[in-house]
Amino acid sequence: MIFLSNSLLVHICSAEENNPPRPLTYGFVQEVEEDSSVLLHNVDTLFYDPDGDNISLLLYNGRRFWEGEYSGPVVRAELFREDSEEEGWGINITPHPDAYGRDTVIVAATDGYYLSNSINISVEVTPTNDPPEIFGVVREGQFSLILKEDESFSGRFVAGDFKDGENVTFEVSISEGLRSLRLNPSTGEFNVTPIQEDVG
Structure with a gap:
């Protein structure tokens, strides 16, 4: 005689996979004069999210990526929002007073869950001739x-x-x-x- 057990119904649901944002470039060079500054607009367009999620930018401060500013040996960089949130993110890069040379600003994007690979902005600060x-x-x-x-x-x-x-x-x-x-x-x-x- 064959006995049958009670049945167990198992529902298997496949959750939609969330992909991290991705950079469209590894980096680029940005020149700025000593004692000046440069605004990089719509930097978020250098990243894309495969899932269409909204992204925000983060700067590397030497220890971690965060929403604060970066202060290096030659320049200081800080994130800013464009005129409206729909227009994206920008970066304001300002050399330290009387400083010139090369520095690197590292930026990444996040969708709130995952962090993208970073983009290196190589900043070349050219010296100016200051009056005596x-x-x-x-x-x-x-x-x-x-x-x-x-x-x-x-x-x-x-x-x-x-x-x-x-x-x-x-x-x-x-x-x-x-x-x-x-x-x-x-x-x-x-x-x-x-x-x-x-x-x-």
Whole structure:
């Protein structure tokens, strides 16, 4: 005699597979001038999601991907939303003051579940020629711009191009009240002779 057991009905449901976003490029080079900045618009269009999910961008800060900013040796980068959320994500890249050279901003996309492979933005910050700075006049070891009536005096202009390290030369123009001004354009040393009995 054959005995039959009770039956067990098992429902097998296949869940829809969620695929991570994917980058459309491995990276690119972006140039920006020293003491300037650049806005990269619609960076999210460099990624696509196979499932059509909405994506958001994350920056790598040296330890992990997050929604905050990246601050590297040469530049600082931060994410921003375009005018409306439908228009996507952008990145604002700003070099540190007086910094130039190469840095890398690493960005990835997420659909809220999975993280994509990253895109490396190689940032080339080109140096600019900063103007030299003049600090004043040295007379007898002291900074001074005062002289007595009918008195000639000698001194030295103090200036430098400390940002770019370039040599500086000096050039002056004589205003009313000065009879003569002799200047060494290489050292900044000068001699001033005022007009007699002139005050001002």
